[in-house]
Amino acid sequence: MRNEETSAGGAGATRRIARHAATLAYDDLPPALVELTKQCVLDTIGVTIGASSLAPEARIVAGYVGDLGGKPESTLLGFGAKAPAPWAVFVNGSLGHMLDYDDLGGGHVSIVTVPVALALAEKSGGMSGRDLITAIAAGADVMTRLTLAIRIPDWTMTEGWFATQLLGFIGGAATAARALGLDAEQTENALGIGFNQMSGSRQMAVGAATHMRSMQAGFSGQGAVMAAELARRGIIGSKEILEGRYGLFKTYVRTSEPDWDAIVGDLGARFPLLDTHGFKVWPACGYTRPTNAAVLELRKELDLGPDDVESITVVGGTRATQLLSEPLDRKRRPQESIDGKYSIPFTTAVMMVKGNVRLLDYTDEGLSDPAVLAMADRVSYRAEGAFPDVVGGSSSVSRPTVEIRTRDGKLHARKVAHLPGDPKQPVKREFLEAKCRDCVAFSAKPVSARNVDRVIEMVWNLEDVSDATEIVRLLS
Structure with a gap:
C-alpha cells in the first residue's frame, strides 16, 4: 500500500534509483569513472590490509567473526581466513576505516561498496572485472547522490549523523543488488531492507574517539549484503524509503527538503562522484x-x-x-x-x-x-x-x-586553495601504487611483493579480468 504522504518533488524517487542501480551497465560508465573505480578498488584493498596488523581492534573484530564459524564464502583481507559473506564484509568494511586512510567524497563510499562487491564476487565465483566495476559504481553513485541531496549546512554535525554508516546501508545495498544481478523490483526491496537497518550517530566521535568510528562501514556493508540476499529470496522491503512519510529525509533530515534533482537528475548520464571524490595522502581524518x-x-x-x-x-x-x-x-x-x-x-x-x-x-x-x-x-x-x-x-x-x-x-x-588528492589536485597512479604497497607491507598474513605487483596490474586492467576473485586469491 502506498504511503499516504510523500514528498511531492520526490515522487517515484526510490523506484527510479532502484531501476538505475539494477540496469546500469558497464558501457554506461564514462572512461573517467571506470578509471576512478579501479583506483578506489586498489586504494581500499591497501588500507584494509594494512589495518590487519596496525589497528589493535582489527584482531578483535576478525577473531570474533572467526569464532562464529559458518560457510567459508569470502576472505577476511589481511588475515586470509574465510567467513560467510556478510561477516567478511563486516570485517573488511571495518578494517577499511581503521587507519583513516580510505578515500573521501559523499561519505567514505569505497569502504562500503568495495568490500561488498569483492565478497559477493568471491562467494558467487566467476564475476568479471567489468561487473565488479559496475556494481561498485552503482552503489557509489547512489550514495553520493543521497549525500549531495541534503541541503542542510554541515548536516552531519548539526543533525548528528555519520553519513558513511547511515547512507551506506542504501549505497551498499545498491552495490550488493547489482553484484547479485537482482532486477529492479528486487533491488527496490533490497534498498528497503537496508533502510530498515539504518543507524550511525556521530556521538561515536565526540570527545575521546571510539572504535565505533572505525567500524561504521562494517555495519552498513554487512547489512547491505543481508538486504540483497533477503530480497533475492523474496523478502519484501519497505517502499518509498526516500520520499515516503517516514522515509530517509523525513526521518533523518527533518529540517530541510532534499534536492530531488541531485538524487534522480540525469541518472546514468551524470556521475557526481567524479566531482566530489578524493584520495587521502595522509592517514588521518x-x-x-x-x-x-x-x-x-x-x-x-x-x-x-x-x-x-x-x-x-x-x-x-x-x-x-x-x-x-x-x-x-x-x-x-x-x-x-x-x-x-x-x-x-x-x-x-x-x-x-x-x-x-x-x-x-x-x-x-x-x-x-x-x-x-x-x-x-x-x-x-x-x-x-x-x-x-x-x-x-x-x-x-x-x-x-x-x-x-x-x-x-x-x-x-x-589558507590552502586546494587539497592534495581532491579532484582539482588529483593523485597519480604511481602514488596509489606506492600507498598500496606501503599498506600491504603491514598485512597480518604476509603477502609477497610479487603478488602485490600482480594485484596492481590486475586492478589497472580490471575491465579485462574474467574472474575478479583472482585478486583476492593473490592477497590471501
Whole structure:
C-alpha cells in the first residue's frame, strides 16, 4: 500500500534509483569513472590490509567473526581466513576505516561498496572485472547522490549523523543488488531492507574517539549484503524509503527538503562522484588535511624546523574543525591511534616536526614521540565568528587558516586553495601504487611483493579480468 504522504518533488524517487542501480551497465560508465573505480578498488584493498596488523581492534573484530564459524564464502583481507559473506564484509568494511586512510567524497563510499562487491564476487565465483566495476559504481553513485541531496549546512554535525554508516546501508545495498544481478523490483526491496537497518550517530566521535568510528562501514556493508540476499529470496522491503512519510529525509533530515534533482537528475548520464571524490595522502581524518597542507606549505617556503616555531594556531574552519581540536588537553595527548587520527593539534604537530604524516606516527611509539608532543603543546585552536554554511558535510570544503608564529616574532598565515588528492589536485597512479604497497607491507598474513605487483596490474586492467576473485586469491 502506498504511503499516504510523500514528498511531492520526490515522487517515484526510490523506484527510479532502484531501476538505475539494477540496469546500469558497464558501457554506461564514462572512461573517467571506470578509471576512478579501479583506483578506489586498489586504494581500499591497501588500507584494509594494512589495518590487519596496525589497528589493535582489527584482531578483535576478525577473531570474533572467526569464532562464529559458518560457510567459508569470502576472505577476511589481511588475515586470509574465510567467513560467510556478510561477516567478511563486516570485517573488511571495518578494517577499511581503521587507519583513516580510505578515500573521501559523499561519505567514505569505497569502504562500503568495495568490500561488498569483492565478497559477493568471491562467494558467487566467476564475476568479471567489468561487473565488479559496475556494481561498485552503482552503489557509489547512489550514495553520493543521497549525500549531495541534503541541503542542510554541515548536516552531519548539526543533525548528528555519520553519513558513511547511515547512507551506506542504501549505497551498499545498491552495490550488493547489482553484484547479485537482482532486477529492479528486487533491488527496490533490497534498498528497503537496508533502510530498515539504518543507524550511525556521530556521538561515536565526540570527545575521546571510539572504535565505533572505525567500524561504521562494517555495519552498513554487512547489512547491505543481508538486504540483497533477503530480497533475492523474496523478502519484501519497505517502499518509498526516500520520499515516503517516514522515509530517509523525513526521518533523518527533518529540517530541510532534499534536492530531488541531485538524487534522480540525469541518472546514468551524470556521475557526481567524479566531482566530489578524493584520495587521502595522509592517514588521518579528512578534516586534518587543510591544516596539514597549510603547515607543509609554510614549512617548505620558510624552511622552518620545530625549533623555529613558537606557536601554531588553527583558526576558524567548520564545526568539524572545532570537533577535532577540542578539548585541547585531550587532543594534544591522544591515548589511542584513533584519537591521534582524529586530532588536529596532534596531527599538525606531526607534520610540523616531520614534514609528513605516516602510518607509524599513530602507533604507540608514534603517539609518545617527545618531539611531537612538545610541538602539540604549542598548537591551539581559535573559533572566529559564525561557522560557514557548508552543504554536504564534506571535509574538502573545510578551510581553516593556520597561523605560525616563529621565534623571531613574525606571524605567518596560510589558507590552502586546494587539497592534495581532491579532484582539482588529483593523485597519480604511481602514488596509489606506492600507498598500496606501503599498506600491504603491514598485512597480518604476509603477502609477497610479487603478488602485490600482480594485484596492481590486475586492478589497472580490471575491465579485462574474467574472474575478479583472482585478486583476492593473490592477497590471501
